[in-house]
Amino acid sequence: MTIADAAGPDSGFSEVPRLRAALRRRLGIDPRALAAFRVALGAVLIADLALRARNLTAFYADAGALPRSTLAEAYPLAARLSLHAVSGASLAVAALFVAAGVAAAALAVGYRTRAATAVSLVLLASLQARNPLVLNAGDTLLLYLLGAGLLCPLGARWSVDAVRRRGAESPEPTGDGTTDRVAGTTDRVAGPATALLLTAVVVVYVSNAVVKLRGTAWPAGEAVGLVFRLTYLHGPLGGLVPDWSPLLAAATYGWLALVVASPLLVAAAGRVRAALAGTLLAAHLSMALTLQIGVFPLVSATALLPFFPPFVWDRVERAVAPAADRLGGDAARRFAPVGATGAGGSTSGGSIRAVRDRVAAAAPVVAAVLLVALVAWNGMALGFVETPEAVAAVSDPTEGGWDMFAPSPPATDALVLTTATTADGGRIDALYGDRVARDRPPSDARAYPTARWRKFLALLADDPDRDRVDPLLAHLCDRAAGFADAEDEPIRSVTVSAVGVDVNSGETRADELGTRSCSAA
Template identity: 40%
Template sequence: MKEGTPAGADSPHKSYSLRPEIPAEMGDGSRLPAALAERVGIDARALAAFRIYVGLLLCADLLLRARNLRAFYTDAGVLPRDIHAELYPTLARVSLHTLSGALWWQALLFVVAFGFALLLTVGYRTRVSAVASWLLLASLQARNDYVLNGGDTVLLVVLFVALFLPLGRRWSLDARASDGADATATPAVGFGTAALLSQVVLIYATNAVFKFRSDAWMAGEAVPQVFQVERFVVFLGPYISEFTALLVAINWLWVAMLAASPLLLLARGWLRATLVALYMGAHLAMRLTMDLGLFSEAMVAGLLVFLPPVVWDRVESAVEPLINGVGDWLDARPGIDAAVQPSRAVLPSGLRRGAARALPVATALVLVVGLLWQVAAVGVVATPEDAPVDPAEHSWKLFAPNPPASDGWYVTTAETAAGEEVDVYPHADTGFDPPDDIADTYPNARWRKYLTGLQHGSDRRIAAFADYLCRTGAETHGERLTEVEIVFVHESAHSDERTRQDLGTYRCRSA
C-alpha cells in the first residue's frame, strides 16, 4: 500500500495513510496548543485497538460469567430478586437483568450482550454497539454487586468515556462503509480524549495516595504479606512467595510506578511507549502470579490508548497484509460486503448535528466529574453529607491502606430429613482441618469475591446463601435438607493460628 493513497484510488480495496498528523481543527480540541494536543490526543489506530480489545474482553467476560449464570443472576441463586431489591433498591430498578429471575431471561441477555460485543469488535454500527454493550454491562454489574472487583469498575468507566470517541474510524466495517471518508490515522483530540487518558492516570495516582497512607506499604511489607494469602496466589505466585527480598523490591517498585503515573500523560513518542510497556508488563506479572479478576486486563485496555503514533506506524505496517487480505476477501464477495455495510444513519441528520454540538459540553463534563470524583475520594474535597454515594468507598485502593493479613475457607454442613449430617459446600470437600490449598476452595475470582464478602455481610445476605445451599445440597444428595450451618475458618497468613466464625444455622425453606 502506498502511503497517502486515497481509498479506492489505485487499489481494489481501501487503503489509508499510515502517518498521522495533528490537524488544525479537531472539534472540541481545535484550540488546544499543539504541545497539549499531542499529549491528550489519541491515535485513531489506538482507539481501534482499544475497541477490538474491549470487544473481545467483553466476550471473554460473558463466557466466564456464564459458568455461574444460575448461581449469580437467577432467583434460584445466591441473590434472588426480592432480596436484591431489599438490599439494593436503586440497582434493582435500573437493571434489565432484574426484569425476570428465570434462567432463560439471563441467558437471552447474555447472548444479546455477546452479539453486541462482537459487533463492537468488528466495528459495525460502532457507536450503537458500544452504547448497547455499555448499557448491558452496567445492567449485569447492577444485578449482583457482590461478585464485582476493581477490574469490573475500570472496564465500565473506560468504556463509558470511550463512547464519546470515534472508535470506528479505523480497522472497522464502519470505516470500510465510509469509503475512507473518515478512515484516517488522524488523532482524536479534545475533552473526550483528555477524559479517557486522565481516568487511567487517576486510577494509578489515587491508588498511590492510599498506599502512601499505608504503614504496610511504606514499610515494604504489603506485597510479601499479600503473597502469603493463598486465595489470591495462582500460577507462578506460590514460587515467588518464597523470595521475600524480591517481594519487598516489587513492593517499592509498584509504589514508585504508581507515583510516576502522571508521566504517562507528560511523555510522548518512544518515551511514552516505553512507559506503557512497563505498566503493561507489571499487569502481565500480576496476571501470572495473582487472581485479581479482570483488573489487569481492564487496565491494559486503558493503557492501549496511550501508545503513540510511532508504535502504530509499525503495527500497521506489520498487519497491513492482513488488512489488505480481508479487504480483498470482502471485495470478492459483494453480497457479504453489502450486507454488513450500514445503508443509512441510525439518527436523523438534525439530531446528529445537535449531538455533535453537545459533544464538547458532554465530554468536558465527563472530564470534570472524573477529576472531582477522585479528588473527593482521597479526601482533598469534602463530600456532602447527603451525597447518595461516597467516592471514598468506590475508589482505586487495591490492597491499600490495609492489605489482607488472613486467609480462610468455608465449612457448610446440613442435616437431612433422616438426621444425617452432610457436607453441602458446593466447590470443594472442606472441613475444619486446613485444605491442601485454600485457593482451591474458591472456583474462580467471582466466587472468591462473593464468599470473602459474605463473612462481613448482612444477616439477610447470609440467609440467601443458606437457601442456595439448601437447594443445591438437596439436588446433590438427592434428599430433603432441614437446616444448614455456615462457618468461616480464619487462618493467619503468618502462622497456623485459626479461629472459627459462626455465620449461623438456618432452617431450609423446603423443610
Template identity: 40%
Template sequence: MNGTRPDDTARSRVAALVGRLSTALAARVAVDRRALAAFRIGLGAVLLADLAARSRSLTAFYTDAGVLPRRALFADYAGTLSVHALVGEPWAVALVFAVAGAVALALCVGYRTRLATAASWLLLLSLHARNPMVLNAGDDLLLALLFWSLFLPLGARWSVDAVRGPDARDGREEETDLTADGDAGVSALDATETAVANVAAMAVLAQVLVMYLTNAVHKFESELWMSGEAVVYVMQADQFSYLLGDYLAAFTPLLRAFTVLWVALLFASPLLLLLTGFPRAVLASLFVGMHLGMAVTIRVGLFPVVVVVGFLPFFQTPVWDVVARVVDRLNWARGVASWRARCVSLARRLNAVDAALPRPVGAERLAALRSGGLARGRVLFTTVLPYAFLVLILLSSAASVGYAEVPDPAEDALDTVEMTQSWQMFAPDPIHTTRWIVAVGALEDGTERDVYRDAAVTFDRPDRAETTYRTSRWRKYLKNVDGADNENHRSYLANYLCGDWNRTHETDVETVTIYRGYERTNPYNGTVEAADEYELIEYDCSGEFIQNE
C-alpha cells in the first residue's frame, strides 16, 4: 500500500510553517506605494525647510568667517569629506545650498527620483560633516531615512517620473525593475502593484522602531521618567519651551499625564511592527499626535516634523484606500486630475529636453557594459546592502544601551554613513535647568556690551531664555561648546564674536569673556534650587586664534 513517508510529511509541515511566517512578515513590512510617495514629498519638503532654517546662520556656521573656519574644521576633524568645505566665502556656500535646494525640489516632485534621493543624501552628509557641532537627533533621523530611501521606489506614484513613460532614463520602469529584483532577495516578501514588501521597506520601518526602543531603554534608567515627573521638569528649562509650552508649564498634573503616556507609547512601540492595517494606523497616529504636540510646546528644530514624515510608511493600504474614497466623496477628483495633467505636460517637456541633449561619447558602449552587470549590481544594491546595514543598525542600537559590541569594521562602516544609533533624547536625565550665554565684550572706548545679543550686560535670568538664542541650532551649538571636550570651540566662538562685532559696529571690541548662566527652579513651589554663572573663556581679540590657557 502506498503511503506518505514521514520525512515528506515533516518537510511539508515545515514548508507550510515557513510559508505562513513569510506571509505574516510580508504583511507587517509591506509599505503602500502611495505612502512612499507621500514619504518622498515629505522628505523633499523637510530638506527645503532645513536648508531655509540653516540659511539664517549660513555665515556663522558654514563659512570661514564663522565659528568653525575650515582651518579649524580640518585640524579638529581629521579626514573630513565635505563639498561644503571646499569653499569658505558666504556667496559660494550659498550656491552649494541653492544646488541642494534644487535637488530637494526634484525629490519632492519625483523627477529622476533615485538620482535626486542619492544626491540629497550625499549633500546632507556633506552638510553634517561641515559643522558637527550644530547637529541634533532630527538631523540623524533625516539622514537615516534618506539612506533607506535609496533602496525604495519613491518615484512609483505621484511623481513626474511616474508619468514620463518607458523612454525616460530614470523613470518608472527603472524603479519597478529595481523593486522587483530587491523583492526576490527576501523569500515570500513580494511587492504587489499596491505595496512594496522588501528588505528596504522593513528597514525604513525598523529605523523608526529602533529609535523608540533605544530611547525607551535610556528612559527606563531615569528616575524622573519612570516616576512621571520628567516633562514637568523639562518645561522649567525655558530655553526649550515656547508657544503652548509657556502656558502648560503651570499645569503639572497634565504634564505628569503626558510623561506617563509618552513612556507607555515608547514601550508599546514594538506594536508598530506587529500590528497591521487600521490598528497600526491608530497607534501610529498617537505617536504623530504626540510629536505634533511637541512641535508647538518645545523648540527642538525640525525633529518632530522629521518623525512625522518617518511615520508615513506605517500607514498601510487600507488607510490609503480610505483616503482615496474620501477624495472622491469630497469632489476633489477634478483637482487631482488637473494636477496630474500638469505633471504629464511637464513630463513630456522634460522628455523632449532629455531627447535633445547630446549623448556622451561612448554612451552606447557604457550602456552595454551596464546591461551586462546590471543583474549582479541590482542584487547587491537592493538586497545585500540593505540587509547588511539593517543588521548593523540593530547591532549599533543594542550596543548603545550596553547589550552588544560593534566590531571595529562595522563601526567604521556606520560612521562613514553617519548611521550610528544613539537615541538619548532627553534621557536618561532630562534637561531641567535653564541656561543662557553672556558674552561680555570690553570695547575700546572703555564700555562693556553683551556682544552675542548686542545688549547691556546682565547676569540675571532672562524673562524668556529661549529668546536669547538666535535659533535652535545656536542653542545646540552653545550647549556643545560648554562640553568638556570642546575647549577649542570656545576660542572659535569668541574669535567669531570679535570679528562679527567689529565688522558691524563702529567701536571695536578688544576682549570677550563668555559666561554660562544657569538657574534651576522647583516646578511645584517655584523656589530657586540653584543659580550661578561660570566662565567659559576670556579671549583677546588681537591674540592667538586658540586661547585655552
C-alpha cells in the first residue's frame, strides 16, 4: 500500500477542488445578484441626477457658485478632464444630464449593458469632477461600483441583452473569462472582477470600523445619540427618533458590531452571509429615512446586493415568475435575437467580435491590478502600509478615507444664514426664498436645503477664500431676485453667515463669510 493510499482519497491534490469551491462560494456572485445590482445601480444613478438637477445652475454652470474659472484655479486637472466644464451654459449641462439619464436607464433595463455602464461611468466621473466641493463618500462609492461593474457580466440575466442573445450561437464575452450564456446558467460567476466588486464594498466597512474604534464615542455607545442631536442631518423622519439613551446606545453598538463583522461578507457563505448583508441593507435604508446624507444610503444598499447567495434569488424568481414571464415574452417580441453571423457573417461583425474577445481577455488582468491597488491604497489611508514617496508626491491617501461619523460625530450643529436685503430694507432668505425678520438673529439660522449645499457651504466655511465666496454671493443675488415678488424693491445686497451651535452647551457662534452688493440695486 502506498502513502497516497494510506492517506485516503481526500489528501493531496483532492484538497484543491475543495479550496476552489470554497473561494468560488465566497468571491463568486450569482448572475441574478449581478442583475439586481445592475437595476439598482441604474435607479440610483437616475435618482442622483434628479436630486442634482434641482441645483443644476447653482453647482454646474458659470452662473452658479462655482464657475469654470474658479474650478480651473482650484482644481485644474478636474477642469481639463470634465466634459461638464466644456461649456458654462445651463442648457449644455442639462443636455449632459439627459444623456446620463438615458445611459442609466439603459443600464437598469440591461440594454447594451457594457456600453451603458461605460457611458454612465464616464459621465458620472465628469459630473463629479465639475464640482468636487459637493461630493461625499457615497459619490466615491458609486464611482467604484460602476468601475467594478463594468468588468462584470451585469447583463447576463434579467436584461434586454439576455433576451436579444437568446438562441445566439456566440454570446458576448463577460470579462471574467466566461460568456454571458454560461453566466446565465451557472449559480455563480467568479473571477478577479467579482472579487474586486465584493472587496471594494468590504474595504469601505472595514476602514470605517477601524477609524471608529480609534475614537471614544463609538466604543462608549454615544455616537448615534450625538448624530441625532445635529438637526442639520435630520432626514424626513430624523426628528421623530426618540431621545432615549438606552435605545441610542443600542443603535450605536449595533452599527459598530455590523461594521466590525463586515469581513464575514466574504469570509462566510450561505445563510450567515445573507443575514449580515440583509441586516446592513436594512440599516442603510433606515438611514435614508432618518438622515439627510444624499444618495449614500441608497448606494450602500445597492452595493450589498451582490453578496446575497443563490437561495435568496431562487425565492425572488419564484415570487416574480408570473410577471417576469410576461415581461420576458413581451421583450422577446420587441427585440429580435442577435443570431450568429457564422462564415457568412459580415466582416464588420467579425471585427467587433474580435475586439470584444480582446477586451474580455484583458478584463481579468485589469481587475486583478485594481484589486491590489484598492487594498494597498486603503492600507496606506489607515496607516497600515507606508506610503511610497512616489505616491505621496502626487496624492495623500488619508484624504480619501472612509471616516463617516468617525472617529466621532461632530459636536456642533452646523446651520446657515443667507439673507438678501431689498432696497426698502426687506429681508428674503436667499436659499429658501421666504421672508425673514428685518433684524435676523443667529438663532434664526436654518439647516441646509440639501446635503450638497451643506457640503459646499461647510467647506467654504472652513476656508472662506474670497475668490470662492464671491461667485457664491453673485449666484445668491440672482437666486434672491428670482424669489422676489413683482412688487418688491430690487435686491440690494446678500450676506452669508455660517452658524454653529454647540450641542452640549448650546453656545451659538456666527461667522460671516461675506457680503455682496447686488447689481440690481
